[in-house]
Amino acid sequence: MPLHVAVATRAFKRYSTYVGATLAGIFTNCVFGVIMCFVYLEVWGANPDAGGYDAGDAVTYVWLGQAMIMTVAVWGGGSPDDLAERIRTGDVVIDLYRPVGILGWYLAADLGRAAYHLLTRGLAPTLVGGLLFDLHYPADALTWLVFLAAIPIAVTVSFALRMLASLAAFWLLDDVGPRMLLGFAALFFSGLTVPLVILPDGLRELAMALPWATFLQVPADIWLGKRTGLEVVGGLAFMAGWAIVLLATCAYVLHRAERRVVVQGG
Amino acid sequence: MSLIEVADLRRTFTVRRRVEGERRKQRTEVEAVRDLTFAIDAGEMVGYIGPNGAGKSTTVKMLTGILVPTSGRISVAGVDPSRHRTALARRIGVVFGQRTSLWWDLPLHDSFDLLQKIYRTDPARHRANLAEFVELLDLGSLLDTPVRQLSLGQRMRGDIVAALLHDPEILYLDEPTIGLDVVSKGRLREFLRALNRDRGTTLMLTTHDLQDIEALCDRVIVIDHGTQVYDGTLAGLHEQGGSHRTVVVDLVDEAPPIEVPGAVTRRVEGPRQWLSFPTDASAAPIVAALASSYDVADLSIQEPDIEEVIRELYSRPRSG
Numbered sequence: 001m002p003l004h005v006a007v008a009t010r011a012f013k014r015y016s017t018y019v020g021a022t023l024a025g026i027f028t029n030c031v032f033g034v035i036m037c038f039v040y041l042e043v044w045g046a047n048p049d050a051g052g053y054d055a056g057d058a059v060t061y062v063w064l065g066q067a068m069i070m071t072v073a074v075w076g077g078g079s080p081d082d083l084a085e086r087i088r089t090g091d092v093v094i095d096l097y098r099p100v101g102i103l104g105w106y107l108a109a110d111l112g113r114a115a116y117h118l119l120t121r122g123l124a125p126t127l128v129g130g131l132l133f134d135l136h137y138p139a140d141a142l143t144w145l146v147f148l149a150a151i152p153i154a155v156t157v158s159f160a161l162r163m164l165a166s167l168a169a170f171w172l173l174d175d176v177g178p179r180m181l182l183g184f185a186a187l188f189f190s191g192l193t194v195p196l197v198i199l200p201d202g203l204r205e206l207a208m209a210l211p212w213a214t215f216l217q218v219p220a221d222i223w224l225g226k227r228t229g230l231e232v233v234g235g236l237a238f239m240a241g242w243a244i245v246l247l248a249t250c251a252y253v254l255h256r257a258e259r260r261v262v263v264q265g266g
Numbered sequence: 267m268s269l270i271e272v273a274d275l276r277r278t279f280t281v282r283r284r285v286e287g288e289r290r291k292q293r294t295e296v297e298a299v300r301d302l303t304f305a306i307d308a309g310e311m312v313g314y315i316g317p318n319g320a321g322k323s324t325t326v327k328m329l330t331g332i333l334v335p336t337s338g339r340i341s342v343a344g345v346d347p348s349r350h351r352t353a354l355a356r357r358i359g360v361v362f363g364q365r366t367s368l369w370w371d372l373p374l375h376d377s378f379d380l381l382q383k384i385y386r387t388d389p390a391r392h393r394a395n396l397a398e399f400v401e402l403l404d405l406g407s408l409l410d411t412p413v414r415q416l417s418l419g420q421r422m423r424g425d426i427v428a429a430l431l432h433d434p435e436i437l438y439l440d441e442p443t444i445g446l447d448v449v450s451k452g453r454l455r456e457f458l459r460a461l462n463r464d465r466g467t468t469l470m471l472t473t474h475d476l477q478d479i480e481a482l483c484d485r486v487i488v489i490d491h492g493t494q495v496y497d498g499t500l501a502g503l504h505e506q507g508g509s510h511r512t513v514v515v516d517l518v519d520e521a522p523p524i525e526v527p528g529a530v531t532r533r534v535e536g537p538r539q540w541l542s543f544p545t546d547a548s549a550a551p552i553v554a555a556l557a558s559s560y561d562v563a564d565l566s567i568q569e570p571d572i573e574e575v576i577r578e579l580y581s582r583p584r585s586g
């Protein structure tokens with residue numbers, strides 16, 4: 001455990017050296033947040049209870065989405081990208097001959113990165129959004145707590161998906177294909193462009209069952225109080241379930257990779 | 267039973283190649299290592315040499331368990347490396363000359379701390395080892411420097427320390443002196459010799475610098491095209507190569523190839539000529555003959571060069 005804490009801390013520190021990139025990123029998040037708010041307000045003006053959200057829920061959803069983009073790494077990135085690069089260059093031999101599992105190591109690093117992004121690219125735009133718009137906040141301390149607990153689970157689900165794409169590099173030496181596929185899936189199913197709750201019947205049920213629903217929709221519903229009592233527990237269980245299934249898949253693929261795959265370079 | 271045992275080891279890679287006239291890439295098998303058999307005892311320092319692409323790194327990867335053999339058996343410290351990679355990792359150290367096991371964004375000191383956590387080395391043991399190695403390799407002033415700011419030689423020394431902090435019984439070094447200057451090479455060799463002498467660490471060293479081998483290894487294994495072509499002492503390698511000593515003669519004037527009994531002229535460059543004669547023969551009669559029949563301005567005798575011996579070994583037709 002102390003090792004993984006150290007790994008996470010290092011990742012946090014590593015990202016914290018890019019101050020310029022962070023500030024630019026926060027600015028971008030704010031601009032996008034404002035634009036999306038105006039679009040959403042237009043939509044909810046015409047349709048005041050779309051998806052069971054009111055206008056205040058909708059703008060809050062926008063800022064939660066901006067906070068999650070980098071934290072959950074919706075569009076990819078984070079430690080799985082490092083791994084893909086190390087597979088390509090053959091540096092992965094260094095990871096392989098160490099007496100620690102690759103999966104735990106990279107997960108710890110990604111959680112460290114996510115913590116940094118949550119505190120910067122997550123928090124700052126939300127504060128700005130709160131100044132500019134009338135946002136809804138969790139009703140009580142317990143809801144805050146549950147929401148905060150949901151974030152690392154969402155990061156883990158996203159991590160496992162990104163990791164699967166990166167592990168493909170062991171076979172393909174190139175993870176561009178799998179990554180593009182993952183990006184497309186996130187575009188439609190993460191709820192970042194359109195909340196999953198306003199999708200038409202059928203499509204909505206499908207989207208709500210897929211792992212990308214853990215990125216934003218489920219945590220947002222917890223924040224907004226759309227889930228109460230057992231529904232909150234169910235939401236967390238749904239997220240944890242995907243996290244476990246996907247991590248197990250990663251572990252299996254990694255095991256296969258280690259057994260039969262070729263490490264590049266002399 | 268030896269510490270490292272390798273029997274009938276084979277590893278093939280499947281590569282896809284574009285073949286002219288064919289639209290699809292064709293799969294071909296590359297035999298990186300074949301029929302390799304050797305054993306290394308605890309405390310030995312073995313040089314593992316061969317030309318580029320001979321299969322050295324492939325062998326080291328299989329010995330560490332990173333790469334699974336196509337066939338054959340390996341036993342390191344009593345276990346099959348690829349099946350017990352993690353358990354074995356605590357007992358071996360590896361230095362890949364072209365790669366680093368340090369973290370480019372961390373100061374050297376933090377990298378070492380992280381390694382202590384990775385290997386769960388006893389903290390007191392870790393501190394003692396660190397102090398000793400840092401002293402011996404003169405890294406004290408660099409501990410706070412981020413790895414990306416280290417020179418190649420400094421980083422290499424850092425990597426050697428990194429590989430040794432958990433007290434490994436075996437140290438594999440894959441081209442550890444690549445890119446180092448003469449002084450750094452000398453210091454590194456000195457360090458490795460002391461490591462072997464004082465701690466009994468078994469060393470397997472892959473290199474293209476034959477002076478590394480001459481300075482460190484009593485035993486050499488030579489491989490070429492994946493097969494072992496020699497396994498024995500360094501002295502034996504000289505004999506096996508049928509090596510020669512060389513007389514370098516500077517004549518006062520240019521002349522046709524010299525003819526003296528007992529020596530053969532190999533090379534002529536202006537007034538300078540190279541004559542070779544068997545290692546076990548005396549140089550005296552040859553020098554005397556030269557002096558009596560030619561106008562000699564200067565003359566020197568070169569001892570057999572291991573590089574030449576190995577070149578000869580490589581260029582020999584392989585059987586089978």
Ligand SMILES: Nc1ncnc2c1ncn2[C@@H]1O[C@H](COP(=O)(O)OP(=O)(O)OP(=O)(O)O)[C@@H](O)[C@H]1O
Binds near residue numbers: 263297317
């Ligand atoms: N991942 C791989 N895929 C295909 N062929 C490979 C792979 N790794 C090594 N080979 C082939 O196996 C052979 C042995 O390679 P290896 O890296 O073991 O050589 P080496 O003795 O370490 O050479 P060098 O002195 O250049 O480091 C070479 O022909 C190489 O092309």
Ligand SMILES: [Mg+2]
Binds near residue numbers: 324
């Ligand atoms: Mg090599």
